[in-house]
Every structure is written in structure tokens, then in C-alpha cells.
Amino acid sequence: MSAVVVRTPAKVNLALMVGPLRTDGFHELASVYQAVGLYDEVAATPAPPGEFSVRVSGREAGKVPLDNGNLAIRAARLLADHAGVDAGVSIDITKGIPVAGGMAGGSSDAAAALVACDTLWGTNADRSTLLALAARLGSDVPFCLLGGTAIGAGHGEIVTPALARGSYEWVFALDGEGMSTPAVYARLDRIRDNLAVLPPRIPEPMMSALASGSAAELGATLVNDLQPAALRIRPRLAQVLEAGRDYGAIGSVVSGSGPTCAFLARDHAHAVDLSARLAGTGLCASVRRATGPVPGARVVES
Template sequence: MSKTRSVRVMAPGKINVSFRMGPLRPDGYHSVASVYLAVSLYEEVTATRRDDDKVTVSVRNGSPLPLDVEDIPLDSSNLAVKAAELMRSLSAHPTGVHLDIVKRVPIAGGMGGGSADAAAALVACSALWDTGFSRDELVRIAADLGADVPFALLGGVAVGLGIGDQLTPALARRDLNWVLVPASFGLSTPKVYATADRLREEAGFTATAPDAVDPAILKAMHAGDVDALANALGNDLQAASIELAPELADILDLGVSEGALAGLVSGSGPTLAFLAADRLDAEELAQRLSDVAGVAAMAVHGPVHGARIMA
């Protein structure tokens, strides 16, 4: 058994560059077709051996922006703790472990921060307990923790079908640059989905289960054509997020008026993502949004690697 005392892992948040939602399924989930992009905003988890058999967790804010980490549970309902407990059940020589989480991805912001924590915890505990699991095996294990966890392990670009857990890698030929505008509040993902269902019902729209993503998205990413990508962005949850938080519409309009090629709600929101022409434009747009609207804004890029051990 490995004598390593601690392992530090970083895992990325994500943007849903495209998101199609089907009807509610009997199992309580929605069928989706999405394009995930891992971006350069990382959660950090350090797993350290304990001398007893407990799994404990602490959470810190590692972002220059205010993140309300006090509301994150520190018990078995925390997804990173669930990941550690799952890995322990599969390990031949587990010990107790303390997980120290440094948060940088907006909380309840539609960017998969909790899933990134879980992915990082899986990788860290697997290494700590010397399980020998391959990356592919960890991805299969991660699916038990939620649809977004396997992607946080893989990173890059991927098409997600089913409930988002059926992943197929895709290719982006150039760095894509974005400006993220987190909200000072979170949105409940189940509430956003329920609102989307209600809005469709009120409009008399009957959804069918999507079996593919918009090919224009993949074509634009493969070609590295940011203008074509800007024209193809879409999110079926965006109207519901704006219904619950109408102020998001004003910031979306402002971002485009200040030079973004396009903007959308990331996943279930309320984080907003604005596509920029290049890295310099992203940095300048982030500064203008901060100056003009007084909102917190940060430039990021992707695709980036998935969860990995840091030296």
C-alpha cells in the first residue's frame, strides 16, 4: 500500500456551449444533448490520510470573487464526500481521509463546481489508496455520482447525451475565450428544469428526447470559427433561468453591447458566459463589464484538461 500522506488534484468547471433538453423521464431526469467545454477555472481538492476511519471535509474560497462557501454542506451530502466514500468502498486498503476543497467555480452557478470537486476527490483518493484504477475505470465509477462528474474527469470538449453522462470526445482546433459573470446568488437546478417544463407546457410545446447536438456547434468548434460558433450557441434552460432571475437578461444585453460575440446562460445558471474573439478581447471585455456595470467578471479559456494530480 502506498505511504503517501496527501494528494492534491485540480479539476475544471465547465460551460455548456449548447444545451438541448427533452421531456421529463419516468426516472425523474430529463434527456439532454449538450456540448461541454472545460474551462480554466479549477476546483482544488487535497486528500490527506486520517489516523481513524472518518471522511471529513473543509471548504475554502480560493477565488478573488466572493463565494458563499459557508452554505456548502460538510457532511455526507457533500458530493466530494460521497466520492471519497464510494472510492473507499472499492479500495482494498482504505484509510480515513480529510478533503480540503478550495473553491473557484461559482457555487450553484451552472458550471459543475460540485461535480469538479467530486471528480478531484475520486482521483485523489484513488491515488492515496493506490487502487490502480485507470482513467476509464474512474470515469465509469464517476457516473454513479452524477451526470457532470465523468466530464470533469475527462475535461476537453465532449458531447453529452442521455442525462449528460454518455460522453463522446469532440475537437476544438483553437482556444476559445470567454468572460464569465457569476451572480451573487445561486439557482436551484431542479427548479430551473421545472420552470422550463412549465414554460413549454404553457406554450403548448411538446418536447422530444434529443438524440444529437446541433451540428453547427461541432463544425464551428472543429474549424475554430468563433463567429460561426457565436451564431450557433443555445441553451434550452436559458428562458427558465431568466424567468427566475430577470436581471440576467439585462447583463446578457450589456455584454453583447460591450463587444461580446454572443452570450448565454451557462447550464442552469445563473452564471453568464460571453464568447470573445480572442484572449485580449476577453480580458478587455471583463474589465469593461466590471467598470460599466460593476459586476464581477473574469476571462477564462478552454478546452483544458480534466482532473489531474498536481506535483
């Protein structure tokens, strides 16, 4: 069999509400995810049993691990163990999603590797099995399988599609230097300094905005509890957010654990204008545009 190619999207958190730290080390989360049209491509080709390898090309490829730390390899091994398949795989990743940018790039590659290897090996795992395996790989991996717009509970891994209408025009300001997700959570814990933290809840106005499909309403409800921690670690992000607002963004938020800043534009023409103006500030390493929601990891060639 030749290569199975899977296209897999980035995510932005429309809401990321962080609750108390649990005894298992995770924070209780309530999140609204949206998959957006910035993609990685993951190609899987057969390899002798027990041989698992990965190559990475494209944007920021040098920052991605090539050993067992690569989430795509871990996903392939997990599926092989689970399905009892005596196989190997050679994985080629073409990165289009920013690395360590708070857009779930590694998680998306893990979701893609599950889908690609399932097709390559003919394991035919059903959706619920793939979602359960995905949850063992990372909090954001189940959402990357699902795509669209979805609610995340638990530590993000329990996903349910959201009632959402409309298509949204996003502009993403990328920072040249990645940020460590655990470091951002640790900073939030320090800011909270043992204050009582309530269970996380998704703001009701966000769910109404999504149901109505109004970009202006949605923009006004974007929220991220990790944002203050991300801004303390990387103060220049506050200037990026301010610049986007000055240029008329109808919503602005740090994406996940950062440092990518996400802006909602009024329409396509505004997104083009906003991205050019943000690029002109010199405050960000690069600027990308994408629409959302889009589907999760899908086979595009086999």
C-alpha cells in the same frame, strides 16, 4: 504518504439541449461541454479507516456543505466501497469555481476526489471504472474527469470527446446569488406545459464550428434550452446578456442552469476589455476570464 493535490476545472455548456422528461425523473440531454480554466484545488490526506472529513476555503466557501452532502466526500466513500479499501481521508477544497453558478463546481470536486483518493490509496482504478463511478455521483461528474470539449448524452453522463480545434477566450459574469438546478428544470417543464418535446439533438453548425476552430462561428451557435427558464427566475440576467452583446461579445449564453452568463470574446485583448466593461455595469457580482478547453481533474502534487 503526504497530500495528493488535484486541480479540477469548471465547465461551460456550449450547447444544452433538453429533451423530454424521462420516467426516472431525469431529462434526456444532448450537451456539448467545454472545460475552462477556473479551478478548484482538492487535497486529500490520509485519515484513520472510516473517517471522512472535508474543509473548504476560498471563494464562497461558506455556501458549501461540510457533511455527507458534500460531493467530494460522497465520491471518496464511493471509491472506498467500490475498491474495498479500509481507509479514510481528510479533504481540503480551495474553491475558485463559483458555487451554484451552473459551472459544475460540486461535480468537479467529486471528480477530483475520485482522482485524489485513487492515488492516495493506490487503488489504481482504470479510466472506465472512474468514469462509471463518476456517473453514479452526478450527470456532470464524468465530464469533469475527461475535460477538453466533449459531447454529453443520456442525462449528460455518457461523454465522448468532440472533434474540436482552437482555444477560446471566455468571460464569465457571476451573479451574487446561486440558482438551484432542479428549480430551473422544473420551471422549464412549466414553460413547456406538456407540449410534445422532441429528442434532443446538438445543432450541426456547432460541430462544424468546433471542427473549424473559428470563435466567431462557435459564438453564433451557443445555445441553452434552460436559458428561458433561468431568465424567468432571474430576469436581471437578460440585461447582463444584453450588456455583453453591446460590448461586442461574439457569443453569449447562460451557463448550464445559471445564473453565470458566459461570453465568448474575439481574442485575449477583447476579453480583458469585455470583462472590465461588464464589471463597470454594476449588473454582476464579479467577472472572471478563462480560456478553454483545458484538461479535466489532474494530480498536480503527490
